[in-house]
Amino acid sequence: MMSKVVDYSAVKPLLKDGMSLMIGGFLGCGTPEGLISLIIEMDLKDLTIICNDTSFVDKGIGRLVANGNVKKVITSHIGTNPESGRRMNEGTLEVELSPQGTLIERIRAAGSGLGGVLTPTGVGTMVEDGKQKIQLNGKDYLIEMPLKADLALVFASTVDSFGNAYYKGTTRNFNPIIALAGDKVVVEAEELVEVGKIDPEVVMTPGVLVDYIVKGED
Amino acid sequence: MMSKVVDYSAVKPLLKDGMSLMIGGFLGCGTPEGLISLIIEMDLKDLTIICNDTSFVDKGIGRLVANGNVKKVITSHIGTNPESGRRMNEGTLEVELSPQGTLIERIRAAGSGLGGVLTPTGVGTMVEDGKQKIQLNGKDYLIEMPLKADLALVFASTVDSFGNAYYKGTTRNFNPIIALAGDKVVVEAEELVEVGKIDPEVVMTPGVLVDYIVKGED
Amino acid sequence: MAVDSKTAKKIIAKRVAMELENGQLVNLGIGLPTMVANYIPENIEVTLQSENGMVGMGPTPEEGKEDKNITNAGGQYVTINKNGMFFDTALSFSLIRGGHVDVTVLGALEVDQEGNLSNWIIPGKLVPGMGGAMDLVTGAKKVIVAMQHTAKGDLKIKKKCELPLTAKGQVDMVVTELGVMVVTEKGLVLKEIHKDTTVEEVIQLTDAELIIDENLKVMDI
Amino acid sequence: MAVDSKTAKKIIAKRVAMELENGQLVNLGIGLPTMVANYIPENIEVTLQSENGMVGMGPTPEEGKEDKNITNAGGQYVTINKNGMFFDTALSFSLIRGGHVDVTVLGALEVDQEGNLSNWIIPGKLVPGMGGAMDLVTGAKKVIVAMQHTAKGDLKIKKKCELPLTAKGQVDMVVTELGVMVVTEKGLVLKEIHKDTTVEEVIQLTDAELIIDENLKVMDI
Numbered sequence: 001m002m003s004k005v006v007d008y009s010a011v012k013p014l015l016k017d018g019m020s021l022m023i024g025g026f027l028g029c030g031t032p033e034g035l036i037s038l039i040i041e042m043d044l045k046d047l048t049i050i051c052n053d054t055s056f057v058d059k060g061i062g063r064l065v066a067n068g069n070v071k072k073v074i075t076s077h078i079g080t081n082p083e084s085g086r087r088m089n090e091g092t093l094e095v096e097l098s099p100q101g102t103l104i105e106r107i108r109a110a111g112s113g114l115g116g117v118l119t120p121t122g123v124g125t126m127v128e129d130g131k132q133k134i135q136l137n138g139k140d141y142l143i144e145m146p147l148k149a150d151l152a153l154v155f156a157s158t159v160d161s162f163g164n165a166y167y168k169g170t171t172r173n174f175n176p177i178i179a180l181a182g183d184k185v186v187v188e189a190e191e192l193v194e195v196g197k198i199d200p201e202v203v204m205t206p207g208v209l210v211d212y213i214v215k216g217e218d
Numbered sequence: 219m220m221s222k223v224v225d226y227s228a229v230k231p232l233l234k235d236g237m238s239l240m241i242g243g244f245l246g247c248g249t250p251e252g253l254i255s256l257i258i259e260m261d262l263k264d265l266t267i268i269c270n271d272t273s274f275v276d277k278g279i280g281r282l283v284a285n286g287n288v289k290k291v292i293t294s295h296i297g298t299n300p301e302s303g304r305r306m307n308e309g310t311l312e313v314e315l316s317p318q319g320t321l322i323e324r325i326r327a328a329g330s331g332l333g334g335v336l337t338p339t340g341v342g343t344m345v346e347d348g349k350q351k352i353q354l355n356g357k358d359y360l361i362e363m364p365l366k367a368d369l370a371l372v373f374a375s376t377v378d379s380f381g382n383a384y385y386k387g388t389t390r391n392f393n394p395i396i397a398l399a400g401d402k403v404v405v406e407a408e409e410l411v412e413v414g415k416i417d418p419e420v421v422m423t424p425g426v427l428v429d430y431i432v433k434g435e436d
Numbered sequence: 437m438a439v440d441s442k443t444a445k446k447i448i449a450k451r452v453a454m455e456l457e458n459g460q461l462v463n464l465g466i467g468l469p470t471m472v473a474n475y476i477p478e479n480i481e482v483t484l485q486s487e488n489g490m491v492g493m494g495p496t497p498e499e500g501k502e503d504k505n506i507t508n509a510g511g512q513y514v515t516i517n518k519n520g521m522f523f524d525t526a527l528s529f530s531l532i533r534g535g536h537v538d539v540t541v542l543g544a545l546e547v548d549q550e551g552n553l554s555n556w557i558i559p560g561k562l563v564p565g566m567g568g569a570m571d572l573v574t575g576a577k578k579v580i581v582a583m584q585h586t587a588k589g590d591l592k593i594k595k596k597c598e599l600p601l602t603a604k605g606q607v608d609m610v611v612t613e614l615g616v617m618v619v620t621e622k623g624l625v626l627k628e629i630h631k632d633t634t635v636e637e638v639i640q641l642t643d644a645e646l647i648i649d650e651n652l653k654v655m656d657i
Numbered sequence: 658m659a660v661d662s663k664t665a666k667k668i669i670a671k672r673v674a675m676e677l678e679n680g681q682l683v684n685l686g687i688g689l690p691t692m693v694a695n696y697i698p699e700n701i702e703v704t705l706q707s708e709n710g711m712v713g714m715g716p717t718p719e720e721g722k723e724d725k726n727i728t729n730a731g732g733q734y735v736t737i738n739k740n741g742m743f744f745d746t747a748l749s750f751s752l753i754r755g756g757h758v759d760v761t762v763l764g765a766l767e768v769d770q771e772g773n774l775s776n777w778i779i780p781g782k783l784v785p786g787m788g789g790a791m792d793l794v795t796g797a798k799k800v801i802v803a804m805q806h807t808a809k810g811d812l813k814i815k816k817k818c819e820l821p822l823t824a825k826g827q828v829d830m831v832v833t834e835l836g837v838m839v840v841t842e843k844g845l846v847l848k849e850i851h852k853d854t855t856v857e858e859v860i861q862l863t864d865a866e867l868i869i870d871e872n873l874k875v876m877d878i
Contacts, residue, residue, distance in 0.1 A: 026709040026746075027732030029725070052746070053788070056732075079785025080732065088784065095784070100708065101750030101792035105332070108747050113533030113575050114323070115352070115359035118333035121754060121795045124825030126778075127787075134333070134352075136363070141333035145354070157726065162519040168419060169726030169737075170710040172745045180530055196518030201386060202420045203521035204745075206491050208461045208483050209536060244488040244525075245511030247504070270525070271567070274511075297564025298511065306563065313563070318487065319529030319571035326526050331754030331796050339533060339574045342604030344557075345566075375505065380740040387505030387516075388489040390524045398751055414739030421742035422524075424712045426682045426704050427757060 005161050005213045008038050011186055014151055014212070015039060018071075020048040022107065022149040022178035023061055027053055027080060030171030031060035032155040032188035034216045039069055046071040050107065050149055052100065052174055053077040054084040065093065074147065076100040099127060102144050104177055110146035111180025117144040152182025155216075156205065159189035160196070163210025164203040172204065179205045186212045223379050223431045226256050229404055232369055232430070233257060236289075238266040240325065240367040240396040241279055245271055245298060248389030249278035250373040250406030252434045257287055264289040268325065268367055270318060270392055271295040272302040283311065292365065294318040317345060320362050322395055328364035329398025335362040370400025373434075374423065377407035378414070381428025382421040394423045404430045437614065437633040444584050444613035447630065450475045450657045452541055452582050452611050456482050460538035461531070463487065463572055466510040469541040469582050483519070485537060487528050487568040492520020509568065532568065533575040540576035542569060544610075546597045547581045549624035549644035551607040554599035566602060573603040585612035591643040593617070593624070614638050616655065623647050628655045658835065658854040665805050665834035668851065671696045671878045673762055673803050673832050677703050681759035682752070684708065684793055687731040690762040690803050704740070706758060708749050708789040713741020730789065753789065754796040761797035763790060765831075767818045768802045770845035770865035772828040775820035787823060794824040806833035812864040814838070814845070835859050837876060844868050849876045 015038070025031030039047070040063060047070050054073060055062035064070050066083045072094040078084035087093035098106065105117040118141040122128055132143040154175045156165035165187055167175055179185050187205075192215045233256070243249030257265070258281060265288050272291060273280035282288050284301045290312040296302035305311035316324065323335040336359040340346055350361040372393045374383035383405055385393055397403050405423075410433045439447070445468050453475035456462060463485045464470050473495075476482060484493040486508045493508060494515035502513040516522070531537060546554040553573055556566040573579050586592060593610060610617040615638050616628040625647045629638055631654045639646055660668070666689050674696035677683060684706045685691050694716075697703060705714040707729045714729060715736035723734040737743070752758060767775040774794055777787040794800050807813060814831060831838040836859055837849040846868045850859055852875045860867055 026730075027728065029709070029728045029732065053786070075786065077786035077788040079783075079788075085784060095786075097784075097786045099787050099791040100746065100789040101754050101796075104746040104750055108530070109336075111534045111536075112323075112530035113338065113535060115336035115338065115354045115357065118327075118336065118361075119754065120331065120333065121792045121824075123795075125791065125822045127791065134361075136333045136361070139333065143336075143352075143354070160519070164519065164521060166419075167743075167745075169724065169743055170707070170728050171726050172743060173710050174746050176745050177747050180534055180536070200490070200492065200516050200518075200520045201384075201522050206521045206523070206531070207519060208491055208531075244509075245507065247488070247507045247511065271565070293565065295565035295567040297562075297567075303563060313565075315563075315565045317566050317570040318525065318568040319533050319575075322525040322529060326751070329755045329757075330751035331756060337533065339571045339603075341574075343570065343601045345570065378740070382740065382742055385522075385524075387503065387522055388486070388507050389505050390522060391489050392525050394524050395526050398755055398757070418711070418713065418737050418739075418741045419743050424742045424744070424752070425740060426712055426752075 003161060004163050004210060005192065008034065008214055011038065011212060011214060012042060014184060015042060015044060017044050018046040019151060020050065020149040022050045022152040022182055024154050024173060024175035024178055025052065025060050026170065026173040028055040028060035030155050030167065030173050030175055032153050032216065033060065034188050034214060035153045035186065036060060036063055039064060040067050044069050048072045050074045050147055054081040056080055057083050074098060076103050104174060106144050106147040107177050107181045110148040111177065114146065116146055119144055147181065149182050152178040152185045154179050154185060154187045156187050156189055158191045158193060158198060159187055159213055160193050160198055162195045163187060163207030163213055164198050165205040166198050166202060167204050176205045179209045184211045185209055186214065188214050188216045190216050221379060222381050222428060223410065226252065226432055229256065229430060229432060230260060232402060233260060233262060235262050236264040237369060238268065238367040240268045240370040240400055242372050242391060242393035242396055243269065243278050244388065244391040246273040246278035248373050248385065248391050248393055250371050250434065251278065252406050252432060253371045253404065254278060254281055257282060258285050262287050266290045268292045268365055272299040274298055275301050292316060294321050322392060324362050324365040325395050325399045328366040329395065332364065334364055337362055365399065367400050370396040370403045372397050372403060372405045374405050374407055376409045376411060376416060377405055377431055378411050378416055380413045381405060381425030381431055382416050383423040384416050384420060385422050390422065397423045397427045402429045403427055404432065406432050406434045408434050437630060437637060439613060441584065445471060447613045447657060448582050448611050451616060451655055452580055455580060456480055456539060461485055461491065461536060463537050463540045463576065465542040467543055469543060472541055485531065487532060489524065489528055490516055490520055490522050492517040529571055532571045535575055535577055537576040539578045539580060540572040541580045541582050542572065543583050544581045544592065546592050546594050546599050547607055547610055548594040548597045551605040551619035552597045553581060553602045553607050554597045555602050557600050559600065569602050573606045579607050581607055581610045583612060585614045586641050591641060594643045595645065614641065625649050626652065628653045630655050658851060658858060660834060662805065666692060668834040668878060669803050669832050672837060672876055673801055676801060677701055677760060682706055682712065682757060684758050684761045684797065686763040688764055690764060693762055706752065708753060710745065710749055711737055711741055711743050713738040750792055753792050756796055756798055758797040760799045760801060761793040762801045762803050763793065764804050765802045765813065767813050767815050767820050768828055768831055769815040769818045772826040772840035773818045774802060774823045774828050775818045776823050778821050780821065790823050794827045800828045802828055802831045804833060806835045807862050812862060815864045816866065835862065846870050847873065849874045851876050
């Protein structure tokens, strides 16, 4: 079988103006910085990014916002990146806010073939605007819709050449969930190992979900 | 803090006639056999059991069915245990069948504060009888309701004295999910270790969910 | 065409195996579908899922080398390949329902020309339950029914399933010892037949209205 | 009562810490709530959650001993205790939304006598986003708002929140440097006041209608 391990240049044909991307990370911890740099180098336009937060101006997804690659972001938090607020106010960045727990369940729902999420979070707030509400067992829930993307960009601490991935510490965050919800999945490996080097009991993302692996720069 | 590690006898007050139990395991692999034996010894009656399957006559949950402890089972499969079919046909066992993927999501929903599950599985079949159906983005989904229980009985391969649990191989199955959905959670440990002996990156169930730990018999 | 059950199963398993493509994630049901693993061509690498909790399922262990913690969805001892992973049932069915399983192969009590499948209950007689079958048939990208063409003379490939359904309109292909049928918008198309049977015999043993493909081929097994 | 911001925060953090009970799972928000960890009584053991992916969060690492893979929900380096566990965001919010977090402590822009909370947006001015706050306030068993009683003279404890809500009717307790208030079916009840203030002063600095508890106590800090 063809190896999934490729150079960054081989990922370029997957990256296109106007596409939707899911990117892992929480305030930059667990974000594939090499793939972020590639997008900046290619100077892609009009991207829709689905991610937990827009990080800091000089880190992770924050760099894409500051560089003007992003048309729309679907996220839970933009407060740590002043560029996100500034661009939103000047009308050059569309921001769709979703509560963090809802956001991750929407991604999981898309990746798990579920029609949506029934959550109490956001009931009685602005978050319910324009959404269906349903009462079940006497309690109100919002129906939050699944979120997919053309491409998921995952960071992992250790990856074998089949794509099995292991995340250290709090780098895990959104990464294993977005790996379920991208039409294609690219993993940036901090460390690349042979198949069999990660115990099947502690693999966190199955290689069958992964299309391409790049070795991150040190 | 009081230790969660107790003898089987200390679990007895938690076990009562007529209660609902979630029990881990898949055809007996990953089922807490010591706790099953305790229920048989106490000869509890009218239990409602939520589990993947009713195992075999002489194994796991199958023993409870054969011993007449069970009034109702909510499960995906009873075919490997002839006693389940016999008792169902004679009217002494109520069987509610739920597709396996739906069953685990219903348990996860209860344990995750979600109002239910929106699944395409079962649409156009008997499974949709009596359930709400909803169309989202042009596709039909069943609304499947969350499943909780009074008590979750978990089997784990390695448990530390705080309750952090690790499951070997395919013993994992329902165990980490039911640990979210029992009002109380008892873990039967194949091996009991000190706190700190399981790497925080590979713990599969956080000890904060666990109320009591018993050491399984060898 | 008269073949014994063992030969029939071998024909079916061999032909189903030819449907598999490099890199696919495949779920094989209990019984005959499991036999497909024995006939996967050498140049094809697939990853097998077992819905109780792993991808990368390997062969049956040697006697004495069984690990009580590693079983398949039938409760039998198996092994895991070095590219495999164990997981809980929730992730297992995220893979299944989420469309990450490329091919699922299952048996059937009945299948019909609209792609409906019945394989989990005979009301009043046999109620094993659906297990993971409903999710597999609903979620997998390609659903192959692998079964003997008839059951003790009863026709199993129907105009319309009479038994309660496992899923509606999800079956893509039916492989029996007599031939290969594909569910299309126009109906059930006979694409291949076994060299030892005839179109007339297949039609006679099939309740469904069969459309005979204009490029009908002989099964290459 | 005139205290500087630093003293006020210390009073609040100390008082909130007294609410914690043995064995609880606790989520402390960024800023003042984080300070609560410094005042947990010695005989009380709680487990701290950080919604970005761990339970058993430990103290800030010594300088030079930071691990880039271990950060808290504010993006700062932290440590994990030996009884801790790392997980993904889905499980993190299963714990939060599922009611497994016993206590969540958050700041507020406004809170009102019906237990409503506003802390994530000032339309047209500041739109940081809700992060995990909405889920925490909706899901945690006990919601404690920890904040200074007023903001530059503006009253933050309202009859009715004017800013967009974070959640409706979920706040259980408000702790400020002036006192402790509890949301009840009857309204907002002042249960404790700081020894250096008076009921009159608290009422004056509160927009909400305060019910004065008949057993009003002095904050024991």
